[in-house]
Every structure is written in structure tokens, then in C-alpha cells.
Amino acid sequence: MTGHASAKSPLKLYFAIWATLLVFTFVTYKVAFIELGPFNPVVALVIATLKATLVALFFMHVWHAGERLTKLVIVSAIFFLFLLLGLTMSDYLTRGWH
Amino acid sequence: MADSTLIGLHHEEEHRPELLHHFADVTQQRNAASLGMWVFLATEVMFFGGMFCAYLVYRTAYFGDFAAASKSIDATLGATNTGVLICSSLTVVLAVWAAQTARRALLISMLVVTMLFGLAFLGIKGKEYYDKFEEHHVPGASFSFDHVPIPGHPGEYANPRHAEIYFSLYFVMTGLHALHMIVGLGIFTWLLIMAWKGRFTPEYHTPVEIGGLYWHFVDIIWIYLFPLLYLIDRHP
Numbered sequence: 001m002t003g004h005a006s007a008k009s010p011l012k013l014y015f016a017i018w019a020t021l022l023v024f025t026f027v028t029y030k031v032a033f034i035e036l037g038p039f040n041p042v043v044a045l046v047i048a049t050l051k052a053t054l055v056a057l058f059f060m061h062v063w064h065a066g067e068r069l070t071k072l073v074i075v076s077a078i079f080f081l082f083l084l085l086g087l088t089m090s091d092y093l094t095r096g097w098h
Numbered sequence: 099m100a101d102s103t104l105i106g107l108h109h110e111e112e113h114r115p116e117l118l119h120h121f122a123d124v125t126q127q128r129n130a131a132s133l134g135m136w137v138f139l140a141t142e143v144m145f146f147g148g149m150f151c152a153y154l155v156y157r158t159a160y161f162g163d164f165a166a167a168s169k170s171i172d173a174t175l176g177a178t179n180t181g182v183l184i185c186s187s188l189t190v191v192l193a194v195w196a197a198q199t200a201r202r203a204l205l206i207s208m209l210v211v212t213m214l215f216g217l218a219f220l221g222i223k224g225k226e227y228y229d230k231f232e233e234h235h236v237p238g239a240s241f242s243f244d245h246v247p248i249p250g251h252p253g254e255y256a257n258p259r260h261a262e263i264y265f266s267l268y269f270v271m272t273g274l275h276a277l278h279m280i281v282g283l284g285i286f287t288w289l290l291i292m293a294w295k296g297r298f299t300p301e302y303h304t305p306v307e308i309g310g311l312y313w314h315f316v317d318i319i320w321i322y323l324f325p326l327l328y329l330i331d332r333h334p
Contacts (some may be wrong), residue, residue: 010195018188022181025324029177032329040333044325052318059191060314067129070136077140081147088151092158 017058024051116302128304135308139315146319149274153267153326156260162248163260165331169249170235171268172226176328179222183317186215190310197303202296205306209290212313216283223276230265237266249331268327275323278316285309 028047036043056074057063065071121127157164193208234242243258243265289309292298298306 011192014188014191014195018184021184021187025177025180025184028325028329029173032173032325032332033334035333040329040331041325044329048321048325051321055187055314055318055321059187060311065132067133069133070129073133073136073140077143081143081150084144084147084151085154088155089158092155 013058017054021051021054116299124301128307131304131308132311135311139311142315142319146271146274149267149271150322150326153271156263156267157330160257160260160263161331162251162254163256164264165249166246166256167235167243167261167264167268168328168330169332170233170243170246171328172229173328173332175222175226176324179219180320180324182215182219182222183320186212186219187314187317189215190313194303194306194310197293197298197306198300200300202293202298205293205298206290209286209293213283213286213290216279216286220276220279223272226272227269230269235265236269237262241265249333271323271327275316275319278319282309282313282316285312 024047028044031043031047032040034040062070062074117124117127121130189208189212193205193212196202196205196208230236234240241258241262243256243261246256246261248254248256286309289306292305
């Protein structure tokens with residue numbers, strides 16, 4: 001969050017990220033109508049994660065965050081989310097096993 | 099020695115009314131505010147995470163029914179709304195930049211444009227909800243989802259009870275997201291008033307920054323909601 005640290009204008013970066021996000025949205029939308037079997041949700045989630053990462057790193061300024069605690073909070077939020085999803089699915093997906 | 103330190107502190111305080119007395123300097127104050135917002139967003143990840151988890155459990159159990167229900171929603175409206183939110187995130191980041199570089203007119207106009215994008219999003223969402231009401235796809239007494247074919251399985255029809263679970267998740271997840279948008283519009287109205295009064299300077303614009311963090315986070319939630327709810331199994 002060191003706003004005055006970078007002397008050069010970040011505007012070019014902001015517009016590049018914005019254009020990339022719009023292209024990714026268009027690609028997700030188009031790919032959803034193509035038969036890829038089990039890879040349809042994989043492609044959709046990979047693109048969504050790329051978009052979310054770009055927003056967090058450059059629009060939410062995580063890339064230049066001076067505070068390392070901020071990064072710790074983000075990593076722990078993602079960790080506990082995966083703990084929730086992972087433990088839940090390890091139950092539901094294995095109920096048919098004997 | 100002690101006297102000069104006191105005078106120095108006093109001198110500094112006089113020129114920095116925006117610095118609260120329990121912070122050492124403006125940077126520390128800004129980092130503390132930003133960290134607080136990130137901790138709040140971490141709790142939001144848990145909040146939405148519970149719903150994403152419920153969605154994942156039912157989607158794996160009733161995949162065909164979910165695919166049929168998802169196909170009844172207008173994906174073009176969803177994609178348009180994704181574009182609208184991405185544009186609003188750009189205007190938010192431009193507003194933060196304007197505050198950092200003391201461009202008051204640009205800050206005010208970017209805040210207004212962001213709010214217009216937010217209202218456009220809610221309008222498109224309202225159109226989507228209206229369509230669902232018309233089609234009797236709202237869970238409840240008048241819910242109806244009979245003889246809807248399951249994509250990729252000719253001759254098989256979706257179970258209306260399972261489709262109703264999809265629509266319950268659809269309305270709760272998009273509804274809570276929309277509620278976050280409405281809260282965001284409230285925050286931005288307040289930011290607009292403060293910006294109009296000229297309260298933000300390159301030294302002090304923390305509210306714009308953390309208000310922006312909130313707005314971007316709501317955008318990220320939508321980035322996941324769009325493919326998960328609208329694009330489950332679209333291909334013919």
C-alpha cells in the first residue's frame with residue numbers, strides 16, 4: 001500500500017490488466033459452449049483463478065504490498081477455504097467406497 | 099532533549115490532523131487500516147466459502163439436474179455483468195490513483211462512474227430475477243421445472259426437486275453478492291461526499307483505498323459465481 005513509492009504512472013498497467021480480464025471473460029464464455037468433457041469446469045476454474053489473481057495482485061495492490069502481514073492473511077484465508085472444501089469433499093466423494 | 103521531542107511531536111500533529119495519535123506515522127496508520135480490511139475480507143472468504151462448499155456437494159451429487167437448471171439462465175446477461183464489474187474495478191483503481199495524485203475532479207468522476215457500473219450490474223441482475231419469476235423458477239410453492247431435458251442425456255429429464263436446490267443456491271449466492279454490491283454503493287456514496295468536500299489528499303486517502311479493496315473483492319466473488327452458476331454444461 002505504498003502509494004507514493006512508484007514514481008512512474010501505473011495507468012498503462014491498469015488498462016492492460018483490465019483488457020486481459022475482459023479477454024479472459026470472453027474466452028470463458030466461448031469455451032463453455034465447446035464440448036471438452038471433464039475439462040470444461042477445469043478450464044472455467046483455471047481462467048476464473050487467473051482473473052481473481054490479476055485483480056488481487058494489481059488492482060488490490062498485493063504485488064506492491066509493503067505489509068507482509070497482509071500476504072499472511074490472504075494465504076491463510078485461501079488455506080482455510082481449501083481445508084473446508086477438501087475435508088468436506090473427502091467425505092462426500094468417498095461415501096460409495098466399501 | 100525531552101522538550102524538543104515534545105515540541106517536535108506537537109509541531110507534526112498540527113500539520114497532520116489526519117494522523118490519529120496512537121499511530122507512529124501515516125504509513126503505519128494506512129497499513130493498519132488496510133490490514134484490518136484484509137482480515138475482514140478473510141472472514142468474507144469463509145462466509146462465501148460455506149456456500150461454495152454447499153454448491154460443490156450438490157453439484158457433484160446432482161450434476162445432470164444442475165446442468166439442466168443452469169442452462170435455463172441467460173449466460174449472455176451473466177457474461178455482460180462480468181464485463182460491467184471488471185470495468186467498475188478499473189474505475190475504482192483509477193479513483194485510488196486520482197486520490198494518490200491529488201486529482202480531485204478525476205476522483206469524483208471515477209467514483210460516480212463506478213457507482214453507475216454498480217447500478218447497471220444490479221439492473222441486469224434484476225432483469226435476470228424477473229425472468230426467473232416469470233418462468234416459475236423461484237423455489238417455493240409455484241416452482242415448476244417439469245420435463246426439462248438433461249444436457250447430453252437424450253430422453254432423461256431433470257428431477258425438479260434437485261433443480262430447485264440449484265435455484266435456491268443461485269438465488270442465495272447471487273442475492274448475497276447483490277447485497278454486497280448495495281453495501282458497496284453505500285460506501286461509495288460516502289466516499290463521494292468526502293471527495294466532494296476535498297477531504298482526501300495524497301497523504302490521506304485510506305478510505306478510498308480500503309473501500310476499493312472491498313469493491314474488488316466483491317468483483318472476485320462474481321468472477322467465480324459466473325462460471326459456476328451460469329456455465330455448468332452449456333455445450334450442445
